[in-house]
Structure formats: C-alpha cells, structure tokens
Amino acid sequence: MRDPGPASASRGKGTGTTTPCCSKVGIKRGPWTPEEDEVLAGFVRREGEGQWRTLPKRAGLQRCGKSCRLRWMNYLRPSVKRGHIAPDEEDLILRLHRLLGNRWSLIAGRIPGRTDNEIKNYWNTHLSKKLISQGIDPRTHKPLLNHNPSSSPAHVQDNYNASTFTPKATYPNRSVPVEETGDENDLKAVDGQLGQPQNSGVQAHNNKNWQNVEGLMMMNSLGQSYADHNCNNEDIFSSFLDSLMEDEYANQYHRGPTVHPAQFVPAVSLASTVSFNHGNATWELPGLRPETESLGDQQNAVLYNNHLL
DNA sequence: AACGTATTCAACCGCACGCCG
DNA sequence: GCGGCGTGCGGTTGAATACGT
Secondary structure, three states: OOOOOOOOOOOOOOOOOOHHHHOOOOOOOOOOOHHHHHHHHHHHHHOOOOOOHHHHHHHHHOOOHHHHHHOOOOOOOOOOOOOOOOOOHHHHHHHHHHHHHHOOHHHHHHOOOOOOHHHHHHHHHHHHHHHHHOOEOOOOOEOOOOOHHOOOHHHHHHHHHHOOOOOOOOOOOOOOOOOOOOOHHHHHHHHHHHOOOOOOOOOOOOOOOOOOHHHHHHHHHHHHHHHHHOOOOOOHHHHHHHHHHHHHHHHHHHOOOOOOOOOOOOOOOOOEEEEEOOEEHHHEEEOOHHOOOOOHHHHHHHHHHHHHH
C-alpha cells in the first residue's frame, strides 16, 4: 500500500477556507495506517457511528472527524464489499446513472456493499470511457454526434444496446417536453419550469449536478414533492425507482404524450403505484404494466390507455 | 534497467442542508 | 429568522502503481 506520507502533507485542491474540523494543527492527513484503521473500527464498533467531530479525540486519533467518517464509510464498514465490480453490478450502475445522473450516493444505495466513492471512481475510470468508446455520451447517455459507429466493434455495440439501454421513456409526470439534446440551456429551461430539486427525506440534493435529462425530470418532480410536503418517501422513491428500472415500464411510456399526473388516478389494484402530494392535488405515478390494471375502474382504464400508452 | 506516461482510487475539499438553541 | 454545528454529497487531487518505450 501507499505510504502514509508526512502528517502535514497537502492533499487535494485549494488552499482557501478550511472546515473547522480540519484546520487544527497536528491533524494527520493522507492514507490511513493499519493501526489507525484498527483504532477507528474498534471504536465505532463499541460506540456506534455518529458524533464524527468529537470521535477522533474520544478514540485517540490524530484525524479530523470528516476523515474518520470517510474512512469508516468507504473502507472499514463491515458491509462494504471489496473487489471487482461484477457485470451485473456494472449493468445496474449504467442503468441507474441513466436515470439519476451523477447521484452517486443514490446509485450506491441501490447496490449493496458498494460505496458512492467506489461507484464514482468506477464510473470515471471505466464506464464513462467504455460508453465513449461505444459512441455514447456518458453524461446524457445519448449517441455522440461526432462518433463514427464503425470505430466500435459491432458486437460491443449490440451487447450494450441489448443488455444495458432501456428504450427511451416518457415519464407520466412529465409536463414539458424533453429536448433530445442534453444542452445546458435546455436543462436550465427544464429547471425553470419544474423547479430546482429540493432537499428531500431521501437525502440532501446538491443543485449543481443535474446532468442527466431523464433523471432530472424525474427527480425534479420527486424532489419538489418531497420538499413541499416533507414526507418520508424513501420507500416510495425506492419502489418508483424499481418501476423505472424495468424495461417493461419504459416500453409502456416511450411513445405516449404527456399528461398531468393529477389527471390520472390509477385503479387501486395497481401494484407499485406511487402517490405524491403536491399542492392540493395528489400526483399518482403508475409503475406497472397496463395488463395488470383492474378493469373495475373503467374510467381510469380509459385515461390510462388514452394518455399514457 | 531506467525513464516517461497513463491509470487507479483513497482521501481531500467546499458546499449545502437539517437540526437545534 | 438567525447562526452554529454535524453530517453528507459530488468534484477533484495526487501518490502509488501499471504499462509502454
């Protein structure tokens, strides 16, 4: 492994304002030693996670709290899975990234044992290059304009298209059209109409990294709803994401015109239906195939078929 | 073997948000 | 409403390592 390096060695970017926990003289930086790992892991096992700021002092570590937390979360936690990313994990990362963009923590939350840092690194070092080599823009997941298809082996392209890409989806809660280009101005326009993503019960959102148009559309709506009503929607989000992850789902919606979700109230027998409160209306996001739809509510069936298929 | 370049990934940074007094 | 604190996020860095000449 790497040498720990001098305790005062400067790493990372910038020399500007430092966070309080890292400004103290005598705080060690750089790679962790096995001894430090042992101290930290033992302490967290005994005392539990949290109180990271005061943890170094209590545990007798010459580290800042943020560094301790990062080391625990990304390396020492028992649930952290080490080793190579499996093909199915890679496939999942690709599909989740297409939906969520650079929401590494959200993506990591769907892949057991993998950390956001690990997935982020894997994306930047492997997957983004892989997509580029296949003529896919890793930022938008759309074809690169200047890419020569002949430069990629056909079997590679076929494999990727077949196993990884879902058909283009038009989400039922979309109220504005999504431009085919992932142009920044388009994103701003979309932001303006749907509102910036807000902090939610799921996690805090950084507003600066909404790079994926599809994910932007979805998360804007979810985030807005979460923020407006401050409800605990982690399970709802999870099930909604599950439904989005199904190819069948995307197949059902990729052709249809948009409809305001408030216009549509799915039959109660529809499984995986996701409800959101927004303003005075309840927004319903159907998340399954129409063939499972209850025929008991004919009105809903008509709406469903007319507007969402 | 020696050197230069590319790649990997652990660790750092600033910032944003929720909570609480 | 305001400010401090704790926490978590995504972007970036750079030492270690791998690879090529």
